[in-house]
Amino acid sequence: MDFPTWMSAVQARTEAVLERVLPAATTAPTRLHEAMRYAALGGGKRVRPLLCHAAGEMFGADPIQLDLVACAVELVHVYSLVHDDLPCMDDDVLRRGRPTCHVEFGEATALLAGDAMQTLAFQTLAEHGGTTQMVTLLAHAAGSRGMAGGQAIDLAAVGKTLSVQELEFMHIHKTGALIRAAVLLGAHTGHADKDAVVRLGHFAGRAGLLFQVVDDVLDAEANTVTLGKTAGKDAAQNKPTYVSLLGATKAKQMAADLRAEAKAALATFGDPARRLLELTDYIVERKY
Amino acid sequence: MDFPTWMSAVQARTEAVLERVLPAATTAPTRLHEAMRYAALGGGKRVRPLLCHAAGEMFGADPIQLDLVACAVELVHVYSLVHDDLPCMDDDVLRRGRPTCHVEFGEATALLAGDAMQTLAFQTLAEHGGTTQMVTLLAHAAGSRGMAGGQAIDLAAVGKTLSVQELEFMHIHKTGALIRAAVLLGAHTGHADKDAVVRLGHFAGRAGLLFQVVDDVLDAEANTVTLGKTAGKDAAQNKPTYVSLLGATKAKQMAADLRAEAKAALATFGDPARRLLELTDYIVERKY
Numbered sequence: 135m136d137f138p139t140w141m142s143a144v145q146a147r148t149e150a151v152l153e154r155v156l157p158a159a160t161t162a163p164t165r166l167h168e169a170m171r172y173a174a175l176g177g178g179k180r181v182r183p184l185l186c187h188a189a190g191e192m193f194g195a196d197p198i199q200l201d202l203v204a205c206a207v208e209l210v211h212v213y214s215l216v217h218d219d220l221p222c223m224d225d226d227v228l229r230r231g232r233p234t235c236h237v238e239f240g241e242a243t244a245l246l247a248g249d250a251m252q253t254l255a256f257q258t259l260a261e262h263g264g265t266t267q268m269v270t271l272l273a274h275a276a277g278s279r280g281m282a283g284g285q286a287i288d289l290a291a292v293g294k295t296l297s298v299q300e301l302e303f304m305h306i307h308k309t310g311a312l313i314r315a316a317v318l319l320g321a322h323t324g325h326a327d328k329d330a331v332v333r334l335g336h337f338a339g340r341a342g343l344l345f346q347v348v349d350d351v352l353d354a355e356a357n358t359v360t361l362g363k364t365a366g367k368d369a370a371q372n373k374p375t376y377v378s379l380l381g382a383t384k385a386k387q388m389a390a391d392l393r394a395e396a397k398a399a400l401a402t403f404g405d406p407a408r409r410l411l412e413l414t415d416y417i418v419e420r421k422y
Numbered sequence: 423m424d425f426p427t428w429m430s431a432v433q434a435r436t437e438a439v440l441e442r443v444l445p446a447a448t449t450a451p452t453r454l455h456e457a458m459r460y461a462a463l464g465g466g467k468r469v470r471p472l473l474c475h476a477a478g479e480m481f482g483a484d485p486i487q488l489d490l491v492a493c494a495v496e497l498v499h500v501y502s503l504v505h506d507d508l509p510c511m512d513d514d515v516l517r518r519g520r521p522t523c524h525v526e527f528g529e530a531t532a533l534l535a536g537d538a539m540q541t542l543a544f545q546t547l548a549e550h551g552g553t554t555q556m557v558t559l560l561a562h563a564a565g566s567r568g569m570a571g572g573q574a575i576d577l578a579a580v581g582k583t584l585s586v587q588e589l590e591f592m593h594i595h596k597t598g599a600l601i602r603a604a605v606l607l608g609a610h611t612g613h614a615d616k617d618a619v620v621r622l623g624h625f626a627g628r629a630g631l632l633f634q635v636v637d638d639v640l641d642a643e644a645n646t647v648t649l650g651k652t653a654g655k656d657a658a659q660n661k662p663t664y665v666s667l668l669g670a671t672k673a674k675q676m677a678a679d680l681r682a683e684a685k686a687a688l689a690t691f692g693d694p695a696r697r698l699l700e701l702t703d704y705i706v707e708r709k710y
Contacts, residue, residue: 157566166566166574168503211610217537222508222529241510245533246574249505249540250566256544257561260554273545278445278538286454286534 141184144204147197147378148183149175151205155258161203169239169247170254174212177230177362179420180414181345182207182312186320188409189334193324194402197348203323204292207316208344210276215311215321216248218285224371231362252276268322275315296374309349310342317341317410333399340396343421345417347389350375351420354382361422425700429472432492434660435485437463437473439493443546457527457535458542462500464651465518467708469633469701470495471601474608476697477622481612491549491611495604497543498564502600504536506573512659519650540564556610563603572596576661584662589630596639605629606700621687625698627686633705635677638663639670640710649710679704 135143143216147191152174159168183204183236190200219226219234220241237245255276259269274280284307319330350368354377358365368375376385396414400407423431440462447456471492478488507522508529509512515525524532530532543564549634562568570681572595579592609619616706638656642665656663663672688695 163574250570253565269548277541282538286451345588
């Protein structure tokens with residue numbers, strides 16, 4: 135199977151599992167369930183599920199179980215987007231080419247939809263073959279010393295000048311932690327051994343940072359229609375980014391270096407790491 | 423040990439475990455961790471931990487493990503209070519006799535603090551001896567078909583006339599689900615058998631509703647200083663309550679009936695159910 139076909143297949147599976155795991159819009163409370171489905175379904179690159187599947191396939195993980203683990207990670211990601219877009223946070227009106235959840239459903243319902251999607255993430259993982267170790271791993275990645283912590287650092291950074299090291303610290307938490315969890319949870323689903331998990335952790339660290347550097351370049355250079363979210367937002371909100379700190383040329387060089395490092399971390403795995411290599415290229419070459 | 427001594431001991435243990443499980447205020451991101459500690463520590467009746475311990479002790483559960491399970495339930499409760507107090511929800515400024523979390527730390531930090539406390543709840547349960555079955559139970563109680571769903575129904579009910587049946591449906595979700603989870607997770611920690619769990623579930627259903635009816639009476643009759651939160655809020659916000667629907671006299675009669683039913687559900691357990699019986703009385707007789 136070539137990479138685009140594989141990617142489309144995983145994206146379609148992700149959509150189908152989310153569709154099944156999310157309560158029906160006809161189940162009470164209907165408006166809350168509508169809002170959850172609006173936010174989670176019908177869009178998204180599904181980068182985390184792709185990474186989860188790619189890592190899991192390396193170790194022969196059961197695809198059905200991988201679907202559910204990947205779905206749990208994606209639900210954490212989607213909940214964080216809904217809360218991040220709220221007026222008290224980034225106050226954004228556009229996401230995946232559509233009005234954000236609170237614009238469509240009101241702030242209170244969006245808040246609860248985010249809350250309930252976080253809960254559903256842990257429920258999905260615990261109910262469908264995840265171990266308590268995997269629940270702990272996802273919680274560490276999502277919590278105050280992971281993703282939510284990164285968002286708090288992001289908040290505190292608005293209008294400030296950060297060093298490249300401080301910016302990296304922020305992104306390791308804000309985006310890196312969950313990307314790392316996606317890779318490692320995939321590997322755990324396939325019962326990867328400890329040594330493999332350590333090496334994949336190193337790959338995931340580089341890939342997570344790479345994802346963010348490319349995101350910063352896209353935010354500065356692409357337009358709103360292509361991105362499906364408001365372009366130029368970082369500069370408008372006076373947020374430090376790799377582009378604002380290093381300039382576009384150096385940021386692109388940094389991306390090239392991270393891409394090489396990420397790939398190098400996979401070298402010892404040989405051919406089974408093919409999808410992760412392809413995904414690394416995809417992360418750099420994507421247009422949105 | 424008499425009941426007040428037992429209750430104080432469990433409350434002190436709960437405070438100590440929360441203190442230990444919550445990241446230090448000196449750990450980055452410090453402001454987020456300060457906000458989490460502000461919201462979770464130094465107050466609260468700890469009704470859910472009390473119920474969890476009382477149920478666990480009936481089946482000889484390890485007290486150290488009960489502390490952590492009870493702490494997980496309390497973290498879900500505290501996160502829900504922080505989000506419930508936000509301007510887009512109940513917009514409340516007073517909680518446990520102090521400014522609410524968003525008044526003290528700003529909306530964005532309060533939002534993230536709530537998010538991170540929910541995560542920490544699942545992390546605590548999964549990391550410290552809870553089973554995946556227990557994680558699933560807590561998630562069901564907290565999610566869109568439990569507590570978060572109840573809050574959505576509550577939102578939709580503002581300004582409407584509900585029947586007593588509709589009000590009960592709302593409260594079974596909003597408060598009942600987590601109270602039930604507190605009791606059942608305590609019982610699971612003590613490896614209670616299936617039959618005992620069913621009987622305790624019946625008790626918990628009555629106790630949860632009882633808690634809410636008494637809450638409605640207190641909101642209508644007590645003052646803000648005694649409650650430590652804004653009194654008369656339900657009427658001011660035009661929210662349906664048992665008092666607005668039935669009048670105070672009938673609401674109190676309903677509480678008396680529920681108290682009797684809750685106690686009757688414990689009859690077959692005999693003396694080991696003593697703490698749950700005492701807690702039932704406490705729920706009715708409390709002043710805040």
